[in-house]
Amino acid sequence: MLWAGTAAAADEVFHDIEVDLQPASGEIGIVDRVRLSPRDTYRFRLAPWLVIERLTADGVALTPTRRDAEYRVELDGQAGAELRFELRGSVPPRAAGSLASGGADGVYLPGYADWIPAGVDERVDFALAVRVPPGQRAVATGNLTTEASDDGGQRAHFAAAWPGEAPSLFVGPYEVRERRESEPPVRTYFHPELAPLAETYLDAAAGYLDRYEAQIGDYPYADFSIVSAPLPVGLGFPGLTYVGREVLPLPFMRARSLAHEVLHNWWGNGVAVDYARGNWAEGLTTYQADYALAEDTGAAAARDMRLKWLRDYAALPPGRDRPLVEFVGKTHDAAQVVGYNKAAFVFHMLRYEIGEAAFSRALRDFWLRHRRGRASWQDLEAAFARAAGRPLDWFFAQWLERAGAPILELGSHRVDALADGYRTRIELRQRGEPYRLGLALELVTDDGTERRRVVLSDASTTLELTSRARPRALQIDPASDLFRRLDASETPTILRDVSLHPETLTVVVGDSEDFRAAAEELAARLLDTAPSYGPLERAAQASRPVLVIATRDALARIEATLDLEPVVAPPSPSMSAGAWTARRASGAAVLIVAARDAAALRALARPLPHYGGQSFIYFDGARARERGLWPVARGPLYRQLD
Numbered sequence: 160m161l162w163a164g165t166a167a168a169a170d171e172v173f174h175d176i177e178v179d180l181q182p183a184s185g186e187i188g189i190v191d192r193v194r195l196s197p198r199d200t201y202r203f204r205l206a207p208w209l210v211i212e213r214l215t216a217d218g219v220a221l222t223p224t225r226r227d228a229e230y231r232v233e234l235d236g237q238a239g240a241e242l243r244f245e246l247r248g249s250v251p252p253r254a255a256g257s258l259a260s261g262g263a264d265g266v267y268l269p270g271y272a273d274w275i276p277a278g279v280d281e282r283v284d285f286a287l288a289v290r291v292p293p294g295q296r297a298v299a300t301g302n303l304t305t306e307a308s309d310d311g312g313q314r315a316h317f318a319a320a321w322p323g324e325a326p327s328l329f330v331g332p333y334e335v336r337e338r339r340e341s342e343p344p345v346r347t348y349f350h351p352e353l354a355p356l357a358e359t360y361l362d363a364a365a366g367y368l369d370r371y372e373a374q375i376g377d378y379p380y381a382d383f384s385i386v387s388a389p390l391p392v393g394l395g396f397p398g399l400t401y402v403g404r405e406v407l408p409l410p411f412m413r414a415r416s417l418a419h420e421v422l423h424n425w426w427g428n429g430v431a432v433d434y435a436r437g438n439w440a441e442g443l444t445t446y447q448a449d450y451a452l453a454e455d456t457g458a459a460a461a462r463d464m465r466l467k468w469l470r471d472y473a474a475l476p477p478g479r480d481r482p483l484v485e486f487v488g489k490t491h492d493a494a495q496v497v498g499y500n501k502a503a504f505v506f507h508m509l510r511y512e513i514g515e516a517a518f519s520r521a522l523r524d525f526w527l528r529h530r531r532g533r534a535s536w537q538d539l540e541a542a543f544a545r546a547a548g549r550p551l552d553w554f555f556a557q558w559l560e561r562a563g564a565p566i567l568e569l570g571s572h573r574v575d576a577l578a579d580g581y582r583t584r585i586e587l588r589q590r591g592e593p594y595r596l597g598l599a600l601e602l603v604t605d606d607g608t609e610r611r612r613v614v615l616s617d618a619s620t621t622l623e624l625t626s627r628a629r630p631r632a633l634q635i636d637p638a639s640d641l642f643r644r645l646d647a648s649e650t651p652t653i654l655r656d657v658s659l660h661p662e663t664l665t666v667v668v669g670d671s672e673d674f675r676a677a678a679e680e681l682a683a684r685l686l687d688t689a690p691s692y693g694p695l696e697r698a699a700q701a702s703r704p705v706l707v708i709a710t711r712d713a714l715a716r717i718e719a720t721l722d723l724e725p726v727v728a729p730p731s732p733s734m735s736a737g738a739w740t741a742r743r744a745s746g747a748a749v750l751i752v753a754a755r756d757a758a759a760l761r762a763l764a765r766p767l768p769h770y771g772g773q774s775f776i777y778f779d780g781a782r783a784r785e786r787g788l789w790p791v792a793r794g795p796l797y798r799q800l801d
């Protein structure tokens with residue numbers, strides 16, 4: 160995850176900031192000396208929980224006017240070399256939707272929460288001094304310059320690495336571990352119960368930093384910190400990542416998500432995203448972090464990840480599909496399917512289109528040109544075209560500007576015996592406006608499997624393949640290297656077929672108010688759009704996807720009403736709950752969530768939404784015990800030739 164910075168190129172302003180913070184009460188005092196270029200007015204935003212106690216320009220008191228969230232102060236041209244703000248307030252306690260939040264277990268002041276006065280288009284340069292009481296430690300974006308502790312608490316100073324977004328400040332009862340000999344130095348700011356994890360996190364972060372420095376170029380900040388959050392988040396900031404204290408112990412966090420957050424220091428922070436023209440950073444980060452780690456473990460794991468992306472995409476109703484260039488940030492699951500996964504797949508296809516060496520060269524060149532600045536998809540295209548030595552406008556246009564994906568199918572085939580072997584002719588069709596595609600194929604013959612590469616750009620292409628031995632079967636795109644819309648026959652039904660669909664009907668079958676309340680809570684978390692409820696009888700008529708949340712004893716009645724085949728492998732009675740999918744005769748997907756009781760259902764609220772890519776998943780409490788995909792057929796790109 161990544162947050163938008165604030166600044167356009169224009170207005171660079173230096174802030175010399177002093178903060179005195181009491182986490183237990185939330186009380187905060189801020190002095191900000193703002194050095195402005197000469198101007199008549201200064202417009203700035205400031206969080207509503209902060210009060211301007213005093214504002215002076217070179218010692219003369221000023222009174223700002225306020226309109227909505229924006230303040231304005233008149234400076235009459237010559238004055239305004241330095242504005243001195245004295246601010247006081249109380250950081251709001253944690254609540255849903257609040258940008259900044261306080262508490263003795265952690266204070267969170269992200270730059271976009273406007274906790275210092277700054278203009279919307281301002282590039283903030285800053286020096287930040289923070290004082291916190293004993294037992295508390297402060298860490299901020301920017302480079303740590305000095306740090307000292309005494310009986311009065313801790314003082315730490317930070318300086319912006321370069322002008323950009325306003326500083327983000329994090330304070331908590333942290334134990335700090337540091338690996339100074341690493342280049343750059345890495346630190347953990349962990350809650351005390353996480354201290355045993357610090358060493359492994361320091362190792363992992365240092366490893367990822369080395370990896371990306373070698374692949375892309377020098378790390379752009381002086382140090383890197385992993386900061387534990389009282390909130391269930393995983394956020395990337397310049398030079399640090401802020402991760403929920405309950406998330407940090409989970410294995411996927413260190414094994415995969417940490418790499419993603421580390422890489423955002425290059426893509427998203429080191430080179431900022433020019434949001435006016437789409438967000439390329441999530442796709443590239445997903446490809447070089449999440450995907451590359453899968454690739455490290457082997458070709459099979461990499462292919463599994465590509466297939467998962469394709470299945471998730473197949474579950475996206477066409478009405479919710481948008482061109483990749485329109486993706487700006489993840490607001491719901493549907494945006495992730497395109498903005499992260501399809502984008503990562505586009506980088507995968509690009510790597511095959513221009514080759515490994517040109518692909519790496521392009522990214523290093525892109526980094527050198529745009530670090531400490533901002534860049535768009537067009538800048539990426541230019542870097543790849545330079546590295547490839549040929550235009551790639553056709554590639555970027557078809558994958559970025561068009562919604563949707565190629566739909567391929569095989570037409571008729573014919574095998575002829577020749578004097579010295581065989582000739583196979585087979586038609587390969589694209590539905591809709593054709594894409595230009597380079598494709599791998601495998602021809603299985605009596606002598607073994609032969610691999611070929613073909614290029615198609617028309618709605619219909621007849622492939623002509625000669626072989627010495629008799630051909631037996633043909634598979635187009637055997638390793639799933641092409642982003643395409645999978646056919647229903649080659650995609651198992653998954654939870655997302657129901658959870659992403661805006662017309663899903665939700666049915667609750669349970670005997671108590673408590674169960675119904677737990678079911679409604681779960682539906683709200685699981686579905687990507689607000690749930691719409693109806694009775695089971697209505698689901699029987701419906702051709703739309705159905706989510707059924709039920710007690711176990713109701714299962715037989717549900718299967719009969721919806722006319723479902725009994726599930727192949729239902730959860731064993733020792734499991735407290737299960738979720739599994741089925742497809743009805745109409746083609747609509749059904750997701751059944753069955754639980755022993757309301758408590759067993761409540762235990763699913765957090766874990767279940769993470770398993771949208773599965774066909775079935777069975778739980779013992781909140782722990783997933785068994786999961787998997789229903790088996791599928793070979794699909795429309797396989798053909799038996801004899």
Ligand SMILES: [Zn+2]
Nearest residue numbers: 160161441444
């Ligand atoms: Zn991200």
